[in-house]
Amino acid sequence: MPKSLYSLFFISVLIFSCQDSPDEDHSNYNSISTYIPFKLTTDLDALSQNEKNILPHLFAAADIMNDLFWVQAYGDKKSLLASIANPKLREFAKINYGPWDRLNDNAPFLDNVELKPLGSNFYPPDMTKEEFEELGLLDEKGLYSMVRRDEAGKLYTIPYHELFRDQLEEASGHLLEAAEICEDQELKKYLELKSKALLTDNYTESDIAWINMRNNTLDIIIGPTEHYEDALYNYRTAYEAYILVKDKAWSQKLEKYIELLPQLQTELPVADEYKQETPNTDAAQLNAYDVIFYAGDCNSGSKTIAVNLPNDEEIQIKYGTRRSQLKNAMKAKFDHILLPISDILIEKNQRQHITFNAFFSNTMFHEVAHGLGIKETINGKGSVREALGETFSALEEGKADVLGLHMITQLKEKELIAEGELMDYYVTFLAGIFRSVRFGASSAHGKANMLRFNYFKDQNAFTRNNNGTYAVNFDEMKKAIKGLSAQILKLQGDGDKAMVQEMMTSNGIIKETLQRDLDRLSEANIPVDIVFEQGLDILGID
Numbered sequence: 112m113p114k115s116l117y118s119l120f121f122i123s124v125l126i127f128s129c130q131d132s133p134d135e136d137h138s139n140y141n142s143i144s145t146y147i148p149f150k151l152t153t154d155l156d157a158l159s160q161n162e163k164n165i166l167p168h169l170f171a172a173a174d175i176m177n178d179l180f181w182v183q184a185y186g187d188k189k190s191l192l193a194s195i196a197n198p199k200l201r202e203f204a205k206i207n208y209g210p211w212d213r214l215n216d217n218a219p220f221l222d223n224v225e226l227k228p229l230g231s232n233f234y235p236p237d238m239t240k241e242e243f244e245e246l247g248l249l250d251e252k253g254l255y256s257m258v259r260r261d262e263a264g265k266l267y268t269i270p271y272h273e274l275f276r277d278q279l280e281e282a283s284g285h286l287l288e289a290a291e292i293c294e295d296q297e298l299k300k301y302l303e304l305k306s307k308a309l310l311t312d313n314y315t316e317s318d319i320a321w322i323n324m325r326n327n328t329l330d331i332i333i334g335p336t337e338h339y340e341d342a343l344y345n346y347r348t349a350y351e352a353y354i355l356v357k358d359k360a361w362s363q364k365l366e367k368y369i370e371l372l373p374q375l376q377t378e379l380p381v382a383d384e385y386k387q388e389t390p391n392t393d394a395a396q397l398n399a400y401d402v403i404f405y406a407g408d409c410n411s412g413s414k415t416i417a418v419n420l421p422n423d424e425e426i427q428i429k430y431g432t433r434r435s436q437l438k439n440a441m442k443a444k445f446d447h448i449l450l451p452i453s454d455i456l457i458e459k460n461q462r463q464h465i466t467f468n469a470f471f472s473n474t475m476f477h478e479v480a481h482g483l484g485i486k487e488t489i490n491g492k493g494s495v496r497e498a499l500g501e502t503f504s505a506l507e508e509g510k511a512d513v514l515g516l517h518m519i520t521q522l523k524e525k526e527l528i529a530e531g532e533l534m535d536y537y538v539t540f541l542a543g544i545f546r547s548v549r550f551g552a553s554s555a556h557g558k559a560n561m562l563r564f565n566y567f568k569d570q571n572a573f574t575r576n577n578n579g580t581y582a583v584n585f586d587e588m589k590k591a592i593k594g595l596s597a598q599i600l601k602l603q604g605d606g607d608k609a610m611v612q613e614m615m616t617s618n619g620i621i622k623e624t625l626q627r628d629l630d631r632l633s634e635a636n637i638p639v640d641i642v643f644e645q646g647l648d649i650l651g652i653d
């Protein structure tokens with residue numbers, strides 16, 4: 112974007128950064144992350160009148176996910192917000208759904224706030240792992256329950272649909288109202304089933320209806336979905352919602368890659384025993400969307416730009432997954448964060464390789480890569496997820512990034528990808544690492560990026576120039592991408608948690624030189640992420 116327009120955005124960013132704080136006593140205020148505002152809109156002409164009529168019901172249902180996620184992430188939203196006098200800090204608490212800076216390793220940004228519990232508010236803050244595991248509660252690994260103490264201090268689990276009954280009945284009612292007037296039969300059925308699922312915590316039928324929807328332009332993802340917020344165990348899922356409008360032209364472009372999935376699985380750079388599972392390609396889908404509303408988990412801290420759902424592995428095997436690329440949110444991050452980062456950290460004569468197409472493709476193949484490899488260990492340790500426990504997420508994200516890039520390399524060499532040159536994907540990827548490590552070690556994506564940065568550095572995949580810019584070394588980069596992919600696929604297949612932990616400890620960290628370079632980005636006031644201005648009014652619907 113033109114420089115003048117950029118500085119306009121920059122003014123609003125200052126809302127969340129350090130200048131002129133009236134609350135001198137907030138010692139951490141100077142280091143809180145900066146967000147750049149972005150309006151969520153789309154071409155409304157893509158929607159029929161009926162779809163436009165449905166929107167207010169979907170927005171009402173989605174908005175309730177904000178309140179539920181507040182409880183899961185922190186607790187009492189109202190009293191926290193009421194206790195913050197400074198309006199800027201109050202806004203910042205809303206972005207973070209609590210008093211911890213998600214993009215700064217969850218550092219507390221208010222006085223008298225304890226460190227964030229690993230298990231967020233899913234578990235009592237004073238609970239230890241030993242206490243929990245000894246007890247062997249019936250729903251110990253439950254995806255849809257919270258852990259609480261009774262009056263005697265004894266731990267018990269309570270299902271979401273009981274704990275949140277009032278709010279869920281309301282959300283469910285809005286979905287039903289949407290279903291009643293919905294003309295698209297597939298979407299209608301999905302909305303009915305999801306309306307029911309919110310009240311029972313049984314999501315199987317609604318997940319199947321969702322993955323089988325093919326022709327709808329309008330979509331909503333709503334309910335407890337991802338497990339990252341439970342960093343203690345990665346068991347419990349967090350409420351969120353996305354309202355989406357399909358970009359049909361882009362989605363068609365993506366369809367062609369689906370046909371290549373089986374071939375990609377057989378060509379994984381790892382021994383045969385690690386690639387025995389077959390991804391279900393009949394039902395695998397790649398679509399591009401504009402997001403018009405984010406709520407809850409996906410709206411907290413760094414904003415998701417690609418989603419791979421459903422998470423239910425039995426459904427994945429039977430029906431496949433849908434990988435949704437959130438195009439308008441991606442373009443916002445590319446323009447307002449990635450390009451300015453590149454201007455500072457990428458060697459001048461490689462900057463021409465930073466392209467939105469490469470950024471979009473790298474993210475797309477990240478999602479494809481999640482569907483490849485294996486889900487069961489090869490040595491009887493059960494599923495990879497179980498065997499790797501709390502280290503699973505960071506490693507799986509790391510796999511997706513680097514394996515995605517390996518696939519692009521292969522497809523490009525076979526001339527199955529027309530756009531750009533391979534170097535575009537590599538340089539854009541390197542710039543993307545700088546963007547993502549800024550999310551800090553508290554995020555699975557952040558940790559995965561640090562690991563990879565250090566691995567690439569060891570392999571000489573890039574050079575850091577004396578002037579503080581970085582340049583990709585093409586051949587070494589290509590080799591390192593393949594090498595790291597192979598290493599991760601093997602660790603997963605072996606379910607080798609001890610080794611993963613060792614890797615995370617030694618390499619999942621930001622070292623000194625990189626930290627100094629990241630500080631230069633902060634000094635240049637480059638935002639870490641975006642915050643959405645969203646709603647029916649922003650969309651232009653009354």
Ligand SMILES: [Zn+2]
Nearest residue numbers: 477481508511
């Ligand atoms: Zn991912």
